[in-house]
Amino acid sequence: MAAARMSTRAPVARSQPFAPQALGRSSSTCFQGRCVARAAHTARRSVRVFVVKAEDKTVVIGLAADSGCGKSTFMRRLTAVFGGTAKPPAGGNPDSNTLISDMATVICLDDYHALDRTGRKEKGVTALAPEAQNFELMYEQIKAMKDGKPVQKPIYNHVTGLLDPPEEIKAPKILVAEGLHPFYDERVRELMDFMIYLDISDEVKFAWKIQRDMAERGHSLESIKASIEARKPDFDAYIDVQKKHADVVIQVLPTQLIPDEKEGKVLRVRMIQKEGVKFFNPAYLFDEGSTISWIPCGRKLTCSFPGIKLYYGPDTYFGEAVSVLEMDGAFDKLEELIYVESHLSNTSGRFYGEVTQQMLKNSSYPGSTNGTGLFQTVCGLKIREVYERITQNTVMPVVG
Amino acid sequence: MAAARMSTRAPVARSQPFAPQALGRSSSTCFQGRCVARAAHTARRSVRVFVVKAEDKTVVIGLAADSGCGKSTFMRRLTAVFGGTAKPPAGGNPDSNTLISDMATVICLDDYHALDRTGRKEKGVTALAPEAQNFELMYEQIKAMKDGKPVQKPIYNHVTGLLDPPEEIKAPKILVAEGLHPFYDERVRELMDFMIYLDISDEVKFAWKIQRDMAERGHSLESIKASIEARKPDFDAYIDVQKKHADVVIQVLPTQLIPDEKEGKVLRVRMIQKEGVKFFNPAYLFDEGSTISWIPCGRKLTCSFPGIKLYYGPDTYFGEAVSVLEMDGAFDKLEELIYVESHLSNTSGRFYGEVTQQMLKNSSYPGSTNGTGLFQTVCGLKIREVYERITQNTVMPVVG
Numbered sequence: 001m002a003a004a005r006m007s008t009r010a011p012v013a014r015s016q017p018f019a020p021q022a023l024g025r026s027s028s029t030c031f032q033g034r035c036v037a038r039a040a041h042t043a044r045r046s047v048r049v050f051v052v053k054a055e056d057k058t059v060v061i062g063l064a065a066d067s068g069c070g071k072s073t074f075m076r077r078l079t080a081v082f083g084g085t086a087k088p089p090a091g092g093n094p095d096s097n098t099l100i101s102d103m104a105t106v107i108c109l110d111d112y113h114a115l116d117r118t119g120r121k122e123k124g125v126t127a128l129a130p131e132a133q134n135f136e137l138m139y140e141q142i143k144a145m146k147d148g149k150p151v152q153k154p155i156y157n158h159v160t161g162l163l164d165p166p167e168e169i170k171a172p173k174i175l176v177a178e179g180l181h182p183f184y185d186e187r188v189r190e191l192m193d194f195m196i197y198l199d200i201s202d203e204v205k206f207a208w209k210i211q212r213d214m215a216e217r218g219h220s221l222e223s224i225k226a227s228i229e230a231r232k233p234d235f236d237a238y239i240d241v242q243k244k245h246a247d248v249v250i251q252v253l254p255t256q257l258i259p260d261e262k263e264g265k266v267l268r269v270r271m272i273q274k275e276g277v278k279f280f281n282p283a284y285l286f287d288e289g290s291t292i293s294w295i296p297c298g299r300k301l302t303c304s305f306p307g308i309k310l311y312y313g314p315d316t317y318f319g320e321a322v323s324v325l326e327m328d329g330a331f332d333k334l335e336e337l338i339y340v341e342s343h344l345s346n347t348s349g350r351f352y353g354e355v356t357q358q359m360l361k362n363s364s365y366p367g368s369t370n371g372t373g374l375f376q377t378v379c380g381l382k383i384r385e386v387y388e389r390i391t392q393n394t395v396m397p398v399v400g
Numbered sequence: 401m402a403a404a405r406m407s408t409r410a411p412v413a414r415s416q417p418f419a420p421q422a423l424g425r426s427s428s429t430c431f432q433g434r435c436v437a438r439a440a441h442t443a444r445r446s447v448r449v450f451v452v453k454a455e456d457k458t459v460v461i462g463l464a465a466d467s468g469c470g471k472s473t474f475m476r477r478l479t480a481v482f483g484g485t486a487k488p489p490a491g492g493n494p495d496s497n498t499l500i501s502d503m504a505t506v507i508c509l510d511d512y513h514a515l516d517r518t519g520r521k522e523k524g525v526t527a528l529a530p531e532a533q534n535f536e537l538m539y540e541q542i543k544a545m546k547d548g549k550p551v552q553k554p555i556y557n558h559v560t561g562l563l564d565p566p567e568e569i570k571a572p573k574i575l576v577a578e579g580l581h582p583f584y585d586e587r588v589r590e591l592m593d594f595m596i597y598l599d600i601s602d603e604v605k606f607a608w609k610i611q612r613d614m615a616e617r618g619h620s621l622e623s624i625k626a627s628i629e630a631r632k633p634d635f636d637a638y639i640d641v642q643k644k645h646a647d648v649v650i651q652v653l654p655t656q657l658i659p660d661e662k663e664g665k666v667l668r669v670r671m672i673q674k675e676g677v678k679f680f681n682p683a684y685l686f687d688e689g690s691t692i693s694w695i696p697c698g699r700k701l702t703c704s705f706p707g708i709k710l711y712y713g714p715d716t717y718f719g720e721a722v723s724v725l726e727m728d729g730a731f732d733k734l735e736e737l738i739y740v741e742s743h744l745s746n747t748s749g750r751f752y753g754e755v756t757q758q759m760l761k762n763s764s765y766p767g768s769t770n771g772t773g774l775f776q777t778v779c780g781l782k783i784r785e786v787y788e789r790i791t792q793n794t795v796m797p798v799v800g
Contacts, residue, residue, distance in 0.1 A: 299689025
């Protein structure tokens with residue numbers, strides 16, 4: 001059982017000549033669900049291969065993003081792929097941050113705050129600072145759940161700013177750890193089977209904050225600017241730095257289709273997909289590995305202004321090879337979404353139109369007509385694939 | 401027989417509500433080589449359809465271009481598609497401008513000069529002026545060949561500048577009429593089954609002329625500039641105006657891949673393909689009717705600087721719907737050409753790799769590594785398709 005629960009990202013695998021990439025689809029031969037690593041990829045002769053049946057494994061997904069950046073929408077899209085309704089633990093603390101559905105449990109890493117609101121004020125640190133987090137406990141509890149054990153997870157009460165008595169969380173099939181620091185601590189990071197970073201650009205963040213805090217809560221423009229500025233040094237130092245670890249970064253930028261569009265209503269969204277990640281094959285447009293820009297609106301598909309523009313191409317991101325899939329603009333009608341989906345490859349959809357079906361099912365969620373909804377949905381399908389590939393076909397090479 | 405030889409561009413068809421476009425693939429149903437026009441495309445009820453077996457028909461292809469713009473290379477590429485060696489008429493005038501191969505005969509429209517070099521000088525007109533052409537005879541003789549009859553075609557002797565005694569030209573299967581004015585005269589134009597205009601931009605023309613006249617013939621830069629300037633008014637008035645009639649314009653421009661490249665060695669070539677032309681379905685990249693730019697060089701295909709960039713998209717050209725296929729840069733090695741061909745659709749190639757095979761066969765011709773060679777080859781395949789569709793499956797609707 002312990003072997004079955006060994007992390008696919010275990011430090012030992014990362015530091016050996018037999019790199020984790022070599023465990024992925026490209027370097028293993030699979031037949032009827034059983035995979036054998038190809039010995040040709042390593043100079044060592046004594047590679048022993050054994051197959052672990054691991055359908056009970058807890059797969060850990062990390063989602064990093066700033067507060068107020070649409071993490072909860074993203075979570076709803078992800079859990080929707082697995083079905084069932086996401087609810088707080090039954091009969092528990094009404095201010096619990098946990099959501100449990102049939103297959104997936106989403107925990108909020110704010111629950112691992114080491115300091116409550118008063119404590120942070122006393123020590124003069126923000127909620128973004130590492131000193132305000134209990135990474136030790138975060139690691140222990142995620143590790144325990146990965147090993148199939150229930151944990152007594154603390155609750156950070158966002159209403160009171162206090163640490164409430166803990167709640168019991170059972171090891172789910174899929175554990176989604178969302179919050180500010182899922183990849184900050186190395187040991188926590190190594191537990192992650194798949195890592196997503198939601199990267200909202202300063203311009204869009206500002207536009208959204210104005211919309212929410214000024215229009216809906218009556219804050220002044222100056223106070224919004226001041227609060228963003230005050231937060232920025234810690235954000236850059238502790239949150240933004242995690243981007244480089246992510247397998248997928250969803251970058252949300254202002255549109256380039258309308259000059260000087262500043263309202264954040266039309267978005268250019270980029271899905272930056274790391275190459276060579278185990279169990280993950282980046283989605284692409286038309287021709288894998290080449291560079292393409294595509295305006296689907298034309299003779300067969302008519303769109304209203306400003307239309308849609310897609311882009312795909314190889315790039316490097318923090319020195320690592322990535323493939324970028326980008327969508328600028330918004331879907332105006334259903335045909336456009338179907339048309340775009342039909343030209344995407346490696347979406348990990350199980351049937352033709354699954355992305356569209358998911359988007360329609362969740363059409364009331366923010367971002368359903370643009371690249372955030374599209375790529376969050378693709379991420380959901382990717383997570384399902386990662387889950388399936390880990391739990392159904394796990395090859396554990398032992399170098400020795 | 402007369403019906404079989406009726407032009408597919410007959411004026412009657414052009415001026416009737418049942419437009420010639422309606423005879424093309426998009427509005428007819430074909431099964432086992434027999435096509436029936438769809439009556440739904442016209443409001444008239446009394447459209448009668450009859451099928452003409454027309455394998456002996458002479459198909460007329462027009463190629464318009466300025467002198468020194470590579471028409472002869474283009475011709476060699478076109479005739480290469482049909483096989484056989486192109487030779488001047490056997491035992492005839494050694495200064496004949498005609499080339500005869502198994503299926504195709506290429507005539508040069510300079511042979512229809514109404515004035516010889518002295519005559520033009522006396523009247524003060526250039527070889528570009530309509531007054532210097534005998535359009536009446538051009539029409540009569542092309543019409544006669546289209547009707548299966550041989551003609552006594554005059555010969556303009558480019559060496560002496562005189563009009564030599566005529567030569568007999570038999571009606572070929574494919575008649576290519578190349579020269580300065582194939583689409584200038586309306587009656588001549590209406591005889592054309594397919595029209596190509598080779599449009600070399602001023603910058604490239606200038607670069608080529610410098611290369612040839614300065615480097616090879618010792619002319620001065622000033623005299624080259626002066627000769628281009630002197631020619632320009634007549635060129636614009638009588639040659640350039642024909643572009644709007646062409647079914648395909650091959651536009652040759654300086655590259656955009658290297659800033660300030662002025663030597664005309666790296667080229668951006670655009671194939672502007674008219675939509676709705678009978679027997680002609682434009683070639684495209686990935687997704688018909690949308691807009692795409694594609695850099696094939698990347699993870700799967702490596703290229704040396706400056707690489708290759710392709711573009712495809714709908715546009716309008718002189719008010720008419722066109723599809724533009726564009727290639728910038730040069731093929732560095734065979735794989736690049738194969739890779740590009742494998743991603744093009746509607747090339748009219750009969751088997752996978754036919755474009756590449758043709759390009760290799762003619763690799764000694766100028767332009768074999770760039771878009772001129774690529775698109776001239778595609779034009780050759782398109783002409784073959786036009787020929788086959790006219791002669792094997794002709795639907796002649798009679799409105800009445």
